[in-house]
Amino acid sequence: MxxxxxxxxxxxIVAGALLSILGAVGVLRFPDVYTRIHAxxxxxxxGATLMLLGMGFLSPxxxxxxxxxxxxxxxxxxxxxxxxxxxxxxxxxxxxxRIGTFQIMGDDKPGPASSGDGAxx
Amino acid sequence: xxxxxLDASFALNVALLLMLVAIAFAVVRTRSLLAAILLMSVYSxxxxxxxxxxxxxxxxxxxxxxxxxxxxxxLLGAILLARGxxxxxxxxxxxxPGVLAAxxxxxxxxxxxxxxxxxxxxSPANSHVGRAYLEATYRDIGAPNxxxxxxxxxxxxxxxGETVVIFAACIGVALMLGFGSRATxxxxxxxxxxxxxxxxxxxxxxxxxxxxxxxxxxxxxxxGAGGGFQAGVIMAVAIILHALVFGLRATMAAVPVSLAxxxxxxxxxxxxxxxxxxxxNGGGFLDYDYLFSPRVEAMIPANLLGDxxxxxxxxxxxxxxxxxxxxxxxxxxxxxxxxxxxAGRTIETIEAERRT
Numbered sequence: 001m002x003x004x005x006x007x008x009x010x011x012x013i014v015a016g017a018l019l020s021i022l023g024a025v026g027v028l029r030f031p032d033v034y035t036r037i038h039a040x041x042x043x044x045x046x047g048a049t050l051m052l053l054g055m056g057f058l059s060p061x062x063x064x065x066x067x068x069x070x071x072x073x074x075x076x077x078x079x080x081x082x083x084x085x086x087x088x089x090x091x092x093x094x095x096x097x098r099i100g101t102f103q104i105m106g107d108d109k110p111g112p113a114s115s116g117d118g119a120x121x
Numbered sequence: 122x123x124x125x126x127l128d129a130s131f132a133l134n135v136a137l138l139l140m141l142v143a144i145a146f147a148v149v150r151t152r153s154l155l156a157a158i159l160l161m162s163v164y165s166x167x168x169x170x171x172x173x174x175x176x177x178x179x180x181x182x183x184x185x186x187x188x189x190x191x192x193x194x195x196l197l198g199a200i201l202l203a204r205g206x207x208x209x210x211x212x213x214x215x216x217x218p219g220v221l222a223a224x225x226x227x228x229x230x231x232x233x234x235x236x237x238x239x240x241x242x243x244s245p246a247n248s249h250v251g252r253a254y255l256e257a258t259y260r261d262i263g264a265p266n267x268x269x270x271x272x273x274x275x276x277x278x279x280x281x282g283e284t285v286v287i288f289a290a291c292i293g294v295a296l297m298l299g300f301g302s303r304a305t306x307x308x309x310x311x312x313x314x315x316x317x318x319x320x321x322x323x324x325x326x327x328x329x330x331x332x333x334x335x336x337x338x339x340x341x342x343x344x345g346a347g348g349g350f351q352a353g354v355i356m357a358v359a360i361i362l363h364a365l366v367f368g369l370r371a372t373m374a375a376v377p378v379s380l381a382x383x384x385x386x387x388x389x390x391x392x393x394x395x396x397x398x399x400x401x402n403g404g405g406f407l408d409y410d411y412l413f414s415p416r417v418e419a420m421i422p423a424n425l426l427g428d429x430x431x432x433x434x435x436x437x438x439x440x441x442x443x444x445x446x447x448x449x450x451x452x453x454x455x456x457x458x459x460x461x462x463x464a465g466r467t468i469e470t471i472e473a474e475r476r477t
Contacts (some may be wrong), residue, residue: 074330081323088316 005057012054027070032098033090037083044079047073130174137171152207158196164350165189175239178346179268182338182447186354194361198463203337262437264343272348277407279442281392284451291385291455294462300378301369301458317366324366331359335374335449342445351447353452360457368463381457388451395443409440 020040026039052072056065144164148157165188172181237244254271264270272280294305335355342348364372396407413421413436421435 055157077323081319084319085317088320092316 009054009057012050012057014054016047016050016054017094019043019050033095034087034097035039035099037087037090041079044083045076048075048079124339128381133174137167137174140167141171147350149164150361154203154207155197155263158193158200161196162189162193165192178349179266179351179395182346183354184455185352186358188359191354191361195459195463198460201463201468219367239469247325260443261434263434264437266343266345268346269343269348269441273343273444274407274409274437277396277409277440277444280448281396281407282393284293284389284448286384287455288389288451291382291451291458294459295382298462301373301461301463320366324362328359328363331355331362335359339449340442343441349448350452352445353449354456356449356453357456357460360453361460364460364464373461376457378458378461381454381461383454384450385454385458386451388449390447391450392444392447395447399440407440407444409436410434412436412440412443 023039023046026042027036030036030039049072052068052075056068059065059068080101141164144160144167148160148164151157151160164183169181169185169189184214237246241247252330254275255267258264258267258270262270262274264274335352338347338355339349339352342352351380360376363375395409395412399408399411400406401409402414418435
């Protein structure tokens, strides 16, 4: 039983690590700010969720599980908010998406710098 | 017991140290100051992770909150006033510093080969001084965290010096940049109501939690990793987060500039005051065994902390508690004052001051 739990937990942690690597590749390869933010927040939420789930399987049920749950709640609260703030700031600075168009609150005026690659440095 | 081919902590050490080297090169290579600041924050986070692998939890904690957290914010505040890019440097100018850096690095690597192995029980640090402290701490002070005992009690005088240094830094920054009170002269920045609603809701949830965590770190300093320095920074981070999301004026209404600067001084007074009380009761400066006169000490119930059988050193216990509160006050107020100094000095506020 414990052996099986270890395998399940390990599988979740490896899956989380793979998702994080995918997110990192996405940050480097995606064409514009918004898709990159999407890839980065995937690492924070999806990767962290899978890894915390794996740690939950590896640790005995009890206080540690509660702590992991609280960490998960904290991550799910902060990292989507950070991604939102980043995208909001990029839009406010006039960065427009490279692929497709989208409208926020009917405002589609080009901003001061509409070059569209604010993340490239 | 068979030794594994690849030791997990060895692999982690190598991976983290390689990351540190890579980030250091990236910081030197990039010409955008903003990218350099963010990379330095990443560097601090990676070195905090490495210190955690090396079992130095207190240092890792400090590195994470100070290096990755607050110094990034202060540098970002400074870059608002500066140009965002460095100039391309003529390579001829880099020859002499480059050779010098290579020589110093070579000497350091050569010297490192003479250091004892990591965790070697026979090394001088572990066999004499460190061992003496480990053996004496529980008997003398009774604090489970030896780091806190050494920092706050055995070397309380050094830590008082560090607190005064932080206070001096506060005065220095305030003398150069002002206390930030000119921020109230500028017209309030127009923030559209519907734009940052997610941030505001999340920040409202987080700020009380951050303050609660600061108190946890503060009062568990003699039990686990943490203490006044880390807790002070975390407390200041909560105030800075409030300023970043709700605007500097709202924060200055809650934590006025004058409050921040007087609390910074109050912390030093609390710390030194504990030392003077010890002198009054017949001991040396910061000799916590004399913090309470015998009559007061007899009034403390033996089961105040639960276990009546354990021999408590009440003077030591409360002395560490009080000086850590002094450290908390000075550190948090200093960082808030520094942040006010930078944040209150944007281009708009300087122009507003010129107009008046």
